Amino acid sequence: MHSIEQLQYLVNKAIADTKYTEQPAELYEPISYLMQLGGKRMRPVLVLIATEIFDGNVLKALDAAIGIELFHNFTLMHDDIMDKAPLRRGKPTVHAKWNESAAILSGDVMFVEAYKLMIKVDDSILREVLAIFSDTASGVCQGQQADMNFEKRDDVSLPEYLEMIRQKTAVLLAGSMQIGALIGGAVPDQANLIYEFGENLGLAFQLQDDILDVYGNPEKFGKQVGGDILSNKKTFMLIKAKELATGNTKSDLDTWLNSSDDPLAKIKAITSIYNLLEVRKLAEIEMEEYVNKALRALDMISVNRSKKDLLRGFAEQLLIREN
Template sequence: MHSIEQLQNIINKAIAETKYTAKPAELYEPISYLMKLGGKRMRPVLVLVSTELFGGDVLKALDAAVGIELFHNFTLMHDDIMDKAPLRRGNPTVHVKWNESAAILSGDVMFVEAYKLMIRVDDSILRKVLDIFSDTASGVCQGQQADMNFEKRDQVSIEEYIEMIRLKTAVLLAGSMQIGALIGGAEKDQADLLYEFGENLGLAFQLQDDILDVYGDPEKFGKQVGGDILADKKTFLLIKARELSKGESASELDKWLNKPDALPDNKVTAITSIYDSLGVRKLAEAEMENYVEKALNALDKISVENSRKELLRGFAEQLLIREH
């Protein structure tokens, strides 16, 4: 079996060699630009890993893997417009470099190009693969809309939040693995177990992202620590803090959440202190570990040699053990 690094290299080579229609340039150049910005290629790598897990040839899964990465980047292109984000991986976002209309239309074409690659899978699994891909794509959009809806609501439950991150983040990981498994020749029940592994891993990953946003080392985490707090983003930590806070702590939390003129460092420090007093970090870590355990239990049930599962087990550990 290939290593993660080898699979990343295979994906990057395939992306670099993917050719798009030359004209109109304003429609296709933004696609090439965004795809060349790089990234860990986590989702397409999972397609290839899942194919190899069941003894399949990664080259037969390469079109689907690139299709998954195209779809993922399509969502990033449109997310950047909605978030009015100026940068993506340290470079100007597409709507900044070109304009919003170009970014919307180029994103639409990326979605079409993703389908064009996906339909190259073997005819015997084509309907199953397209069903998974379509359901996954719809789920990601539903999750994004739910996240946007949360911005306008004062109260969001933990159950609602978990469902939102399941759709927005976890289903794409899970769907990528399920598609890879089918290309590799897995039976439906085995592909479903791999979906369960990916879904729970995705949930754990997002929960850790919530934790690291508050408690991570900015140099190692790669993001601004406290960004979610400054944006009043309804993460697991904030939702749980609002649920647990009473009396003075509830008043203090509300004061900082409704203080638009607060100095950023003061707001982050004050809300982090409230989180500490309520113990929400430990609760978030326990929730995260619960999903990791569910993921690994699903992996254990897959009927292949344990040695073939080590890459996925290691991938899960590598994904979740990010420096604080």
């Protein structure tokens, strides 16, 4: 088995070696620019890990892995436009560096390029892989739309929220692993188990993200702490707080949600309400339940335990982020 670092190296090298059509430059340069911004390459690495767990050759899965990363970055490019985000990993976003039209069209081409890489899998699994990839892509878009719809609603329930993050975040992790397992030669029930592992891991990861947005160390978290509070983003923390708050606490929460005059005061006040209602503890319990579901699915996969230990390590690396 390769280490995670070795697989990240393979993915980064393949991305660096990929050459796109040179003309028109405004269409293809943004793709290279965004793909070179880096990141942990979590999703393509999961494709390769899942392939290798079932004794497959990671080099045969590399095209599909890069296809997954292209699709993921396509969603980031379009998300940045919708969010009007000026920066991505500390660099100007594509629409800020070029323009929105260029970013939309380049993103569309990234989606096409992802499919072109995905169809390079063995013919015996091609239909199944494309079905998984297509369902995954639709799910991510549905999750993004639900997230946008939530911005206009004050009555989002926890089941609705959990379904949204399942689609927006978890299905891509799960689909990446299922595709990798099929390339590695896994039988359907085993590929389904690794999908279950990835889906629950993705849900746990997003809940951890909710927690770190409030309580994380900004230097280690890599994002502005309190950003979700300032934007009134529907997260597990906020939905649970609105559900539990009564009396003066409810009034205070409503007042601060409608305030934008003093950002630091708003973050401090709403964090204090979260502390009072102990919603961090509730989020951590929910997160741990999904981690345990993921590990139970992993335990049921019929491969050598030492191979599964790599996935256990990946889960720990993913979830145990310093705060």
